Amino acid sequence: MSAPVLELRGVVKEFASGSEVLRVLDGVDLSIKAGETLAVAGPSGSGKSTLLGIMAGLERPTSGSVLRDGRDAARWSEDEAALWRRRRLGFVFQTFRLVPTLSALENASLPLELLGARPADAEEQAAALLGTLGLGGRLSHRPAQLSGGEQQRVAIARAYVHKPALILADEPTGSLDRATAERVLAALLELNARAGTALAVVTHDPAVAEALGRTARLERGRVAA
Amino acid sequence: MRRLAWRLAWRQWPRFLFFAACLSLGTGFLVAVAHLLSATDRAVAARARDLLAGDVQVSSGRPFGAREEAAFSSALVPGRAATRATSFASMLSSAGRAPFLVSVKAVAPAYPLRGALVTEPKGGTALLGPGMALAERAIALQHGIKPGDKVRLGAIELTVAGLIDKEPDRGFAAFAFAPRLMIAAEDLPRTKLLGLGARTRFTWTLRLADAEDPAAASAALKKSLEAALPEPHLSIESWADSEPTIRDGLRRSALFFTVLSLAALLLGGAGLRAGLTLFLDAQAETMGLLRCLGASAAEVERLYSALCVGAGLLGGLGGSLLGWGVAALAGSQAPRFGVELLVRPDAAAFLEALGLSAALAWGLSAARVRALAARAPLDALRSAPPAPRGLLIAGWAAAAAAVLLAAWRRSGSAEDALKLSLALAGGALVVELLSRAALLGAEKLASRSASLSLPVRHGLRRLVRRPASSRVMLFTLAGGFALLAVVGTAREGLSRSLAPSRADNAPDLFLVDVQSAQLERARALAGRRSRGETVFAPLVRARLTLIDGRPVRREGAPRGADERERGRLRAREYNLTYADAPNPSETIVAGKFWAPGAGRAEASVEKGFLERAGLKLGSRLTFDVQGREVEAAVTSVREVEWAAMRPNFFVTLSPTCSPPRRRPGSAPSARAAPRTPPPCAPTSRALCPTSR
Numbered sequence A: 001m002s003a004p005v006l007e008l009r010g011v012v013k014e015f016a017s018g019s020e021v022l023r024v025l026d027g028v029d030l031s032i033k034a035g036e037t038l039a040v041a042g043p044s045g046s047g048k049s050t051l052l053g054i055m056a057g058l059e060r061p062t063s064g065s066v067l068r069d070g071r072d073a074a075r076w077s078e079d080e081a082a083l084w085r086r087r088r089l090g091f092v093f094q095t096f097r098l099v100p101t102l103s104a105l106e107n108a109s110l111p112l113e114l115l116g117a118r119p120a121d122a123e124e125q126a127a128a129l130l131g132t133l134g135l136g137g138r139l140s141h142r143p144a145q146l147s148g149g150e151q152q153r154v155a156i157a158r159a160y161v162h163k164p165a166l167i168l169a170d171e172p173t174g175s176l177d178r179a180t181a182e183r184v185l186a187a188l189l190e191l192n193a194r195a196g197t198a199l200a201v202v203t204h205d206p207a208v209a210e211a212l213g214r215t216a217r218l219e220r221g222r223v224a225a
Numbered sequence B: 001m002r003r004l005a006w007r008l009a010w011r012q013w014p015r016f017l018f019f020a021a022c023l024s025l026g027t028g029f030l031v032a033v034a035h036l037l038s039a040t041d042r043a044v045a046a047r048a049r050d051l052l053a054g055d056v057q058v059s060s061g062r063p064f065g066a067r068e069e070a071a072f073s074s075a076l077v078p079g080r081a082a083t084r085a086t087s088f089a090s091m092l093s094s095a096g097r098a099p100f101l102v103s104v105k106a107v108a109p110a111y112p113l114r115g116a117l118v119t120e121p122k123g124g125t126a127l128l129g130p131g132m133a134l135a136e137r138a139i140a141l142q143h144g145i146k147p148g149d150k151v152r153l154g155a156i157e158l159t160v161a162g163l164i165d166k167e168p169d170r171g172f173a174a175f176a177f178a179p180r181l182m183i184a185a186e187d188l189p190r191t192k193l194l195g196l197g198a199r200t201r202f203t204w205t206l207r208l209a210d211a212e213d214p215a216a217a218s219a220a221l222k223k224s225l226e227a228a229l230p231e232p233h234l235s236i237e238s239w240a241d242s243e244p245t246i247r248d249g250l251r252r253s254a255l256f257f258t259v260l261s262l263a264a265l266l267l268g269g270a271g272l273r274a275g276l277t278l279f280l281d282a283q284a285e286t287m288g289l290l291r292c293l294g295a296s297a298a299e300v301e302r303l304y305s306a307l308c309v310g311a312g313l314l315g316g317l318g319g320s321l322l323g324w325g326v327a328a329l330a331g332s333q334a335p336r337f338g339v340e341l342l343v344r345p346d347a348a349a350f351l352e353a354l355g356l357s358a359a360l361a362w363g364l365s366a367a368r369v370r371a372l373a374a375r376a377p378l379d380a381l382r383s384a385p386p387a388p389r390g391l392l393i394a395g396w397a398a399a400a401a402a403v404l405l406a407a408w409r410r411s412g413s414a415e416d417a418l419k420l421s422l423a424l425a426g427g428a429l430v431v432e433l434l435s436r437a438a439l440l441g442a443e444k445l446a447s448r449s450a451s452l453s454l455p456v457r458h459g460l461r462r463l464v465r466r467p468a469s470s471r472v473m474l475f476t477l478a479g480g481f482a483l484l485a486v487v488g489t490a491r492e493g494l495s496r497s498l499a500p501s502r503a504d505n506a507p508d509l510f511l512v513d514v515q516s517a518q519l520e521r522a523r524a525l526a527g528r529r530s531r532g533e534t535v536f537a538p539l540v541r542a543r544l545t546l547i548d549g550r551p552v553r554r555e556g557a558p559r560g561a562d563e564r565e566r567g568r569l570r571a572r573e574y575n576l577t578y579a580d581a582p583n584p585s586e587t588i589v590a591g592k593f594w595a596p597g598a599g600r601a602e603a604s605v606e607k608g609f610l611e612r613a614g615l616k617l618g619s620r621l622t623f624d625v626q627g628r629e630v631e632a633a634v635t636s637v638r639e640v641e642w643a644a645m646r647p648n649f650f651v652t653l654s655p656t657c658s659p660p661r662r663r664p665g666s667a668p669s670a671r672a673a674p675r676t677p678p679p680c681a682p683t684s685r686a687l688c689p690t691s692r
């Protein structure tokens, strides 16, 4: 059995505001295996985004350890964490976060370019992926010329284009209407099924959580299984 | 990453064009000024080399010895050329005329090495040969001598082969005391005039090879000659030493234009800073995103630094093109104003423009870029960037250093550059404080006045709520006004110092070496030729013999150039004058000028001369004036506006010092510059005999 893509052990995260210390995460244990799908649920302010940041290596836990591909990332430098994200991670945000001055195609090929792929190759792969997501006719459109659902599908293409081991999505359907949300979720699940990409989705939508294999509920800083 | 940078810039080109334009104006100014100044400098240098009739000159009151000869021959590497001249004063006689004083110069056919000797008939030194002479036109005018006439100089008879209209190294005619007679060097021994106590000037002049850099090579040669020939009786000059007034004017105008360019650059910098801050803040989200996608903080910082520096380089490029275009245009128009300006592309100026604008763009953005790139990516995605709390010291320091460097390079003086930068910084500080006060006032006003109309209240609130952009506006306004003021005052000062001869009372006619018998005729001539009044200033040759009772002599070899200069100045022979009052081009800066008719023997000394000769207020000077000892104490120090072209002197003595009038057989002399009010006592008293 291969090591989990990502494993959190006893992760604690505190924020100091003035003299007060806010303990957002209080010993989280969680692991995601290759190909697995996971919903991270919990009320607003329960620390879901914070947890996602720690999973992505964008924030350091106050204590506890994070294992990426079986390796302890506690002492990784910022650059090492960035490199891991670049190779192994895809990101989807609630508000899409496309670069407004770049076209759909350019946005989707960004991760490949960061990995140093030849621009022509990068755009070819991104174009193919956008095609399978039903955006073949929208390659040269700017984000402002696309609807919310289309933008989120471009964001999914961007998260997936470099074939990461894990996609982290922070409320990816939170700002979409139900029908569009369903299509976006279907796209994420299809890519998971096709390539075995592990998927962790932060959501407080029970319907989304239900569609995913496992749910980790954040309550008072801990995961209630 | 490079592709991404390119895309980000390309998709937002109007923004980047704005950044570039902010810098193009100031750097364009700098580039144009650099080109025009170096073109002017070249023009002046060409003239200055004419004025020395060569590039480097060694001269002495004594014949050159073995040591000098050795130094000369080692300086004369292939490609260079050298020639010698000997000059002295002597009486010239011709049949049926009273003998008169001439300034003889014996030259070799190679003379002049620079510039041209203009004669009539044409030919210059080619007209000279054994038994031939060239006479300055003044001799023909004053004494009726014409080409073909025979004249007697010492032991030989010469035929006047032509008239000299222009002698390149004659300098300003007013400083000569007798008209020129030029003879061939081979005739010199036959005159038997040398060694008869005549004060003779021996010069050796060198022309650099064409391939040599005139400024650097002549400076280096001058330095090595000074090292090899330390005796104070030797004067070593390079072409660059001449025309100090024009050079001074150029230096000052360089500084003036530097102020102007840097002010323009700083204004552009303020605009750039505001623009860059807005741009970078708008990019904060993209930066956070890039980091989520796996770019490190350092990579994001590099990406955006490259964008900012790229905008700077673009600005420098635009400035270079703009400045070069302006300079080339000005150069092409210069001949219409009687000036020959050869504008050549100056790589250093282009590099400076590029470097300066890149440094400014980097300096003004670096801190913000770093702060935004290093921000926690999730924060960057969650919330707007925090309000910029000014720039980090490093960024400002880089910008200030760039400006300081440019100022220093331009003015050539670290002190001036520092003063200039401090002034700019001080100005910025004052504007900053004022703008803060203004914002505070606006806040007070907006918060408590219900009586104000809605639009006014709204406007005030807006000002208060966006202090950064309000301050940029205030800065720009203040900077604009300051720039206008600087341009106005500086232009006035510049035109006054550069073009004093334009002034209404500038002399338009110079009569030199007027003998006493010619005085009335000279006055009549001047009256006919000039609208203004004619002023005659007495002129007498003298040598400083004692300072505070101690003999002036060169004790041993001088240590360093200063001491050599001091020795040379003290031992030199001067033109002195007697006067009752300073003339309008002179300002007393220390001590007190004697009252008219005061009975004491006093001296007023020009400030620069006082300093260079190591004298001070109260020094007792003893002059040998035609064998008569005259002692006078220095009681005042004058600053002289040499460019006013009035009869000005290093040393002015009180009339008490003047010798008894009209010794039989003596030849009185006076200098005249019309159109100036009489500076001294009645002309008759002011006249005095010259030494020969």
Ligand SMILES: Nc1ncnc2c1ncn2[C@@H]1O[C@H](COP(=O)(O)OP(=O)(O)O)[C@@H](O)[C@H]1O
Residues within 6 Å of the ligand: A015, A016, A017, A022, A024, A042, A043, A044, A045, A046, A047, A048, A049, A050, A051, B379
């Ligand atoms: N950088 C931070 N500094 C201080 N407090 C923070 C920071 N990030 C998050 N928090 C706090 O941590 C808690 C959890 O935030 P978050 O992870 O965004 O919750 P969720 O995504 O579940 O709504 C909130 O109370 C939030 O205010």
Ligand SMILES: [Mg+2]
Residues within 6 Å of the ligand: A048, A049, A050
């Ligand atoms: Mg959240």
